[in-house]
Amino acid sequence: MSDIIVNKNLPIVSKRLGIEEAYKLETYLSTGGYEGLKKALQMNPEDVADEVMKASLLGRGGAGFPAGRKWSMLKPARVKYLVINGDESEPATFKDHDLIERDPHQIIEGVVVASYALGVNQAFIFCRGEFALGLERLQAALNEAYDYGAVGADIFGSGFSVDIVVHPGAGAYICGEETSLLQSLEGKRGYPRIKPPYFPAVMGLYNQPTVVNNIETVSNLPWIVLNGGDAFAAMGQDSSAGSRIFALSGQVKRPGNYEVEMGKVTFRNLIFDESYGGGILDDLALKAFIPGGVSAPWFGPEHLDLPLTQEAIANKGSMLGSGSVVVFNESTCPVKAAWRISKFFYRESCGQCTPCREGSGWIEKIMHRIETGNGRMEDIDLVMDVCDNIAPGLSWPPKQTTICVLGPSIPSSIVSAVNMFKQDFIDHIEKGKCTFDK
């Protein structure tokens, strides 16, 4: 079915995911590992940062902010930190999981490159606590890297030193939000900080300027240094440069992580091509899909031909987010799907600010009632208005009455489900049961 020409550079970040024991230093070195770092250390730190700027590498954590620009905003200070966000815990998002478990050295190499470019001597990798195997391998890799001289004092004789600490999270989705992550790293409750003034680049970890980068973002750095920022920027489309991993899940035949060149692939390619998703499970019709994780508004089949770029998706009222694509086939109950997603946010709301703390639970309760056949017709408007009080206007990108973006993430799936499948809601209410139950 596919007629895409796969870029010769691909795969970049995922190239070792298929290699046996790539998490070991030996394998890593035999596949070109730490060459990017060695090259970076020969360059001026500013030049390394320049290459990243030229690469137009967009952050892979969800917001899609250009990494080079983020770095350039770091406030000069004697003490500054680099923190890597490995707290990947949103349902359907599992790209960093693979990178951590299968290619931890690439992350470490990226961290050292970034630290060198930023002049940082202390970096942290905040890794989701539930990644037991990932944590084990990451720590083992870090130990190996220290022994190898790639981390620690006077790296490869360059005179540059950086220490890296792997810190396990304690099981809270909110700690994937960068300011909560910093709070948690400081040993405090994982509560988001208010921006302004707490922009990490100015007032970050321990109130020092801090860069927070995603696992996949830094995993790209060794390649960018080796091949040049221009080579990276030459791939992709518009401002969405290079390639990225899409975590495909839901009712597709071949779920998994696929690294594709940005903009050269459409959702249709990703979901239906044999080399990617391979089509809808049970060969049923596609009902809808979430283009960028459960925080993102849903798309219907009419959006299948959108190219995978940030702009294209944003223009149609959703987001690429963390690159998680979730497919619903026609057997999926949209009410149940939206309820399940709302239940996740309810469980994970940190409780710091009122609208999210109380609203998330209320939305979950209303959705549960509708799904289980106990809804009232007015509940449809009610749930929309409860959502509106978290994200006024229910527009995209959302406005918010909350401190952080977890709050306005909650309405996305609810509003999508109501707008796209209102009849299903009405059927649930009228029939007094879930109409998809067999």
Next chain:
Amino acid sequence: MTSSDQTEDKVELDPSKVKLTIDGIEVVVNKGELLIEAAAKAGKFVPRFCYHPRMEPVGVCRMCLVEVDSPRGPTLQPSCYVPADNGMVVNTQSEAVKKAQNGVLEYLLINHPLDCPVCDKGGECPLQDQTVAYGPGESRFIEEKRHFAKPIAISQLVELDRERCIQCSRCTRFSEEIAGEAEIDFLGRGDRTEVAIFPSQPFDSYFSGNTVQICPVGALTAKPYRFKSRPWDLEQVESTCTSCSVGCRVAAQSSANQVVRYLGIDVDEINQSWLCDRGRFGFESIYSANRLQAPMMPISGNLQDVSWPQAIEKVAEVFAEHQLKGADKIGIIGGSRLTNESAYAYTKLFKGLIGTDNVDAAPFNLGSVNSLYGLKTATINEVAESDLIITIGSNLKETAPILFLRIRDAILKRDSKLVEVGPYSTPLSEYATHVNINFSNFSEVISSLLNGGNGSDDKQITLAAELLKSVAQTADANVSVAIVYSSIDANRPLDNLEAALSKLATFFSPVTVRFLPVLSKPNAMGVLDMGMYPNLLPGRSVLSSAKLLKEVGWEKLPTKVGVDATNLLEMAAASKLDTLVLIGTDILTDFYDLELAEKAVANVKNLICIDTHINSTNAKATCVLPALYDAERSGTFTNMEGRVSKIASKVTGPSLAVDDWAIAVQIADSMGEDMGFESLEEIQAEISQVAPAYFGFSKGLNVLGESGVVVPMGSKPVSIERRPHDPIEVPGIASTNHQGTPLYAGAVIPSEYSDENTFKVGSVSMSYFRLVDEFKEITLESKSAVSSGTSGDDKNSKSRPADQDRNICEMVVVESLMDDGTLIKSAATLSEIKTDNVAKISPSLANSVGCHAGDSIKLKLGSAEAEFDVVVDSGVAENTVIVKKLDASKVLYGSNGLLVEVKK
């Protein structure tokens, strides 16, 4: 709120101001001021829950969202969190704002029980009030609310109802940010978040009541008030707390003529809305079963109720005899619980009409009054604004809790440096350079501190000395130093304290040095100001300067300086004193030499006690007169700064109890004398007429600014900008709009009494209210601990402070806030709080005794022995043992001095 043309020009000139528009009204506010406060200046109230003006904003409740124009259009922003900036356009009333407010309130109520009819907060509840004003009429929530077991006691004083909690974090932030004790925190997340204590660690903060006061719902309640009243039945007056010498401003609230609650008032100069639990809950003592209900006299050996005429006649008879002959055979001890007016009345009775100067109301650990009146006094605000703060003596958290909070705040927010010269580690030690002292090494330590640490191998002394030197070397008159001082011991003065203070005053010149005394009895400053001390007369003058008093009827002024408390008791013990008058002092439990006190009580002919509660001393009296107590009496109070503020009555006391000044007047009447006044106002008028330090109150003391007036008054008016207060915390405090501006500051004071006089201590020129003997530079001499004892057992050896074989140590008896004195013992709830009976020793002593933290040790002094739990504290000097002044340690007080043997 100004929008006139002239101001506009000013704004451009003044970089500390910004101009913005709020709801179409242009306002000029300080740069950095929060929008919620800027809105108040525009006359717009923004509803709020989590915001408290005395704490860092957190912006979590989202109630105060307002619309702020931005390049991307108006956005909702928490007005408690966003600082005002030039050109901002803010809308507090837009549809978006109203919908957000409505939404937040509806959210808050989905899990908040509607048990308002049985909730103590109902009727004064910000959640209720703001729901009515800004919220939905009805909830659309039809599901089951969240449930928790309710209420749970999180301390002896505080109960927590987690269902009512709206997670505003005011209480948890107070505990951590203001009190510095994170004993409560959130547990769980989302709408299951609950305030919790740590496992098996109760919320035993001295400041726990503040969390109840600032809770915007009924989640935290205090036992003394639970189910006592409905807010609409409350009446309140603004008064002054008299549980220590800080003099916090309080709202005393009553219902059905019974005091039910004290709340702290936000007065910038003093307590900034906080109170300690002793001050807040101590009022329960007025309803104690031990309260004196009627005059009593022994009838066939037992104290029995008598009528006032009977009692007064008896007392007048005794006093009249002394008036005729033998004015030196009567002595008066105590009085620091009195109002200034009552103290003046007693002083006039004893000194002016009977003619004795044997009056000593000073705390037993004061030493002399020279430093109080001779040194330049710091206000609490001046201490908080100092670059260097030196505390000498007691643990402020125990003796002046709110001063402790203020100093802690100054260190954290202003980065003031702190040198703590004290007998053990305190909660301030972590921010301070702590220097260990005891009685015997004090002079030596101060000398080393002033000599750059020379001659000391103590690293802390060297560090502190360097800090002192660096401040002195700035030689900058804009740099200021505050010295907060007291004795280290609850019972005895610190020898050489005065000399040390004079040395310190000289040392820093020309850097400004100010002193703040921490007096260990509540109105000690006021009653001394009223002359209740040998050689003193009202207004900080001395016997030789009695000119003014004679004009108002002080006919029998003594010429001979009187005898102090210790000597009076010795006279009584030796049957050389006929009459002992005790005013609010229970010498049989409180005096440091209990043997002496017992002998005195046994041997004195007439023991007249004027008290509020029955105690062990007045049980042996020949006449007991019942007096009114806080919330039942009116008058004024003078705190450690010299700040005069009002004490107001709210309820009537026991029907036969009488205010002290009226007791004095009745006695004088019965003696056939005329005091010259019959009302409080007349006393106040007389004080401001004849007491030099109290000159300048043109309408008498009764009219004071709500934050009081510091005496002696300066000749320049003082104006202080009003700070925002928390409108949802103490509703109906009338003074909030007037605080900060002493009404009568700026009054003209005759130059002979003015504070403009300067004098010199060493080479330092200082100004002070000079009517007492000049505060002279005194040489620091080493004195041994034993000399502090009254009839010291010198065999214990001066030259041998420690006996390595027997572990002979110097004992320091320190004050604790929750002691077992009359106030705590008589207050129903506070009396249940257990105080730990500990002895603090240095690591080296622990080593030599062979004990560890948590072990128990025995202290032996003469034949007395007492057992304590060991706390090992590196802030304790070697060969020193610190015990609290509690019943358990009282067996050790006596004439045997301070050297105790420490045994396992």
